[in-house]
Amino acid sequence: MRRIDLLGVDEVPLGTMKMAWADGTDQVLIINSNGDLAAVQGTCSHEYFELDKGFLTAGTLTCALHLSRFDLESGEPLDPPADLPLAVYDVVVEGDRIMIEVPDGSLEIND
Numbered sequence: 001m002r003r004i005d006l007l008g009v010d011e012v013p014l015g016t017m018k019m020a021w022a023d024g025t026d027q028v029l030i031i032n033s034n035g036d037l038a039a040v041q042g043t044c045s046h047e048y049f050e051l052d053k054g055f056l057t058a059g060t061l062t063c064a065l066h067l068s069r070f071d072l073e074s075g076e077p078l079d080p081p082a083d084l085p086l087a088v089y090d091v092v093v094e095g096d097r098i099m100i101e102v103p104d105g106s107l108e109i110n111d
């Protein structure tokens, strides 16, 4: 396993989300929906579209391009047209830093 340092805790206030770069190449979206931090792949599993342009509602993230909603815990799509789940990463807060803990190797991204 390895940890990737992404953002400061104060960069993602309650009810917001922010895109970060992992390994300089992969986008990861950090979401603070209800005081719980979640981390998902930064682009949609349907087509290449950045998910920080989407909308947060209770426990879900809606992609702004074709309006599929994704469950923030499982990453599963709740509406078409998306049919692949978003990759969800384990979040670790160390001091004032938000990190994800992921298996060694390249970051899992579903597309």
Ligand code: FES
Pocket (backbone or CB within 6 Å): 044, 045, 046, 047, 048, 049, 063, 064, 065, 066, 067, 068, 081, 082
């Ligand atoms: S690109 Fe996200 S639902 Fe189509």
